[in-house]
Amino acid sequence: MRLLLVEDDPLLGDGLQRALRADGYTVDWVDRGDQVLSALQREHFDLVLLDIGLPGLDGIQVLKKLRGGDSPIPVIVVSARDTLDDRVAGLDGGADDYLTKPFELDELRARIRARLRRGEDIKHEEIQLGELVIRPQSQEVFRDGELISLPRREFTLFLELVRSRGRVLTRERLEQALYGWSGDVESNALEVHIHHLRKKLGSDVIRTVRGVGYSVAEQ
Numbered sequence: 420m421r422l423l424l425v426e427d428d429p430l431l432g433d434g435l436q437r438a439l440r441a442d443g444y445t446v447d448w449v450d451r452g453d454q455v456l457s458a459l460q461r462e463h464f465d466l467v468l469l470d471i472g473l474p475g476l477d478g479i480q481v482l483k484k485l486r487g488g489d490s491p492i493p494v495i496v497v498s499a500r501d502t503l504d505d506r507v508a509g510l511d512g513g514a515d516d517y518l519t520k521p522f523e524l525d526e527l528r529a530r531i532r533a534r535l536r537r538g539e540d541i542k543h544e545e546i547q548l549g550e551l552v553i554r555p556q557s558q559e560v561f562r563d564g565e566l567i568s569l570p571r572r573e574f575t576l577f578l579e580l581v582r583s584r585g586r587v588l589t590r591e592r593l594e595q596a597l598y599g600w601s602g603d604v605e606s607n608a609l610e611v612h613i614h615h616l617r618k619k620l621g622s623d624v625i626r627t628v629r630g631v632g633y634s635v636a637e638q
């Protein structure tokens with residue numbers, strides 16, 4: 420497992436890098452916020468440990484850029500900023516966890532392990548729906564072991580329905596899942612996607628609830 424440590428305090432950075440390397444992680448260390456994105460573009464990392472007070476870009480700005488670019492990489496903020504507002508800003512900004520300095524090394528280790536474990540669970544998540552198997556991480560759907568190829572938007576729409584199976588999702592909710600809050604949606608785009616999904620997955624998988632929206636039955 421490879422960690423990117425972002426810390427501008429030389430003593431703490433050096434100490435953390437040594438300790439985490441001794442635990443068996445590969446640890447790269449950068450000391451400026453504006454080096455994070457290029458490091459993540461160059462190399463694969465499994466987790467980021469992110470300070471907030473940093474030269475270049477501060478940690479909150481780094482988080483914004485990461486999440487704005489849809490990077491799903493787990494981020495644990497490790498910061499001396501310890502007010503409730505700071506922690507809320509970090510978590511709302513897209514951090515997965517927030518640890519305040521000073522901290523016990525054992526606690527940081529435990530949080531890193533927990534976060535990496537969750538990443539593994541997500542990677543291997545499979546949803547069984549009748550004879551369909553859905554793998555969210557790789558955006559694949561299988562029927563009897565055979566891959567059914569879905570474009571990204573169709574997959575996104577189907578996954579939204581599957582994750583809420585047994586409930587009716589409104590058109591508005593599904594359009595938001597497809598296009599976000601700001602996107603202009605053509606009035607029949609949703610129907611077109613549903614039509615394609617039914618052709619590929621079977622006509623009875625997605626149910627129309629007239630005047631409301633759509634649902635996928637719990638199997």
Ligand code: CA
Nearest residue numbers: 427470472473
């Ligand atoms: Ca700092």
